[in-house]
Amino acid sequence: MTDRVTNPQPGTGSRRPSTIQVDKSKAAKRAAAKAAKARAVAAQKRRRMLSIVGAAAAVLVLIVGVALWVRSGDSSTPDNGTGSSASGAGAQGGATQDGATPVSEFPPVPAGADPALSTKPAATAGSGTVSKLVVTTLIEGKGAPARAGQNVTVNYVGVTYADGKEFDSSWKRSQPFDFQLGGGMVIKGWDEGLLGVKVGSRVQLDIPASMAYGDNPGNGAPGGTLRFVVDLLAAQ
Numbered sequence: 001m002t003d004r005v006t007n008p009q010p011g012t013g014s015r016r017p018s019t020i021q022v023d024k025s026k027a028a029k030r031a032a033a034k035a036a037k038a039r040a041v042a043a044q045k046r047r048r049m050l051s052i053v054g055a056a057a058a059v060l061v062l063i064v065g066v067a068l069w070v071r072s073g074d075s076s077t078p079d080n081g082t083g084s085s086a087s088g089a090g091a092q093g094g095a096t097q098d099g100a101t102p103v104s105e106f107p108p109v110p111a112g113a114d115p116a117l118s119t120k121p122a123a124t125a126g127s128g129t130v131s132k133l134v135v136t137t138l139i140e141g142k143g144a145p146a147r148a149g150q151n152v153t154v155n156y157v158g159v160t161y162a163d164g165k166e167f168d169s170s171w172k173r174s175q176p177f178d179f180q181l182g183g184g185m186v187i188k189g190w191d192e193g194l195l196g197v198k199v200g201s202r203v204q205l206d207i208p209a210s211m212a213y214g215d216n217p218g219n220g221a222p223g224g225t226l227r228f229v230v231d232l233l234a235a236q
Contacts, residue, residue, distance in 0.1 A: 141200025148182030
């Protein structure tokens with residue numbers, strides 16, 4: 001019997017790949033597929049990381065923006081007693097400094113008014129007991145008297161009556177303060193004390209605690225009797 005040749009001899013035709021060669025080819029393909037999958041996973045992780053970083057950066061920018069906005073909106077004015085502090089609460093109910101005079105034009109003294117209104121007044125300690133609002137005219141203006149409901153513009157210095165320690169002043173910010181007179185946007189001593197004051201006047205307001213922030217406000221506001229020296233610059 002003639003033996004059958006099961007494998008082609010060299011030079012007699014194509015050679016069938018050996019089992020070892022086939023295994024190597026499959027292993028290479030698997031390795032290539034595994035590497036491609038690893039690269040895809042790594043790319044996906046990078047995209048996720050970039051997305052997280054981008055979101056974090058956006059949140060940080062938002063936080064900084066809000067912080068700056070809050071700081072710029074801090075009017076540091078005598079509120080009506082319901083704000084968080086005397087020197088940083090602002091006027092309750094939305095009093096703003098929209099349209100406030102630029103620093104370069106500070107202070108906006110009315111035409112024909114006493115030149116003394118261009119200089120920060122001295123506010124000193126008082127003496128005795130203040131049981132009711134006391135309004136003292138230091139400089140009498142020539143303008144019309146301020147009426148309830150008008151938007152008024154003032155400069156002011158605020159000190160504690162007992163020791164004359166300054167706790168607030170528009171002069172420090174080089175920016176006057178605007179609010180609606182009689183609208184409950186500021187402390188009662190202001191709403192009542194500035195009624196009838198002529199534009200261009202400088203008045204001293206000695207305000208008992210009951211018309212200011214109380215004796216122990218506990219929120220950073222000054223307690224007890226207060227003294228303000230206020231320049232009425234405009235009323236309209």
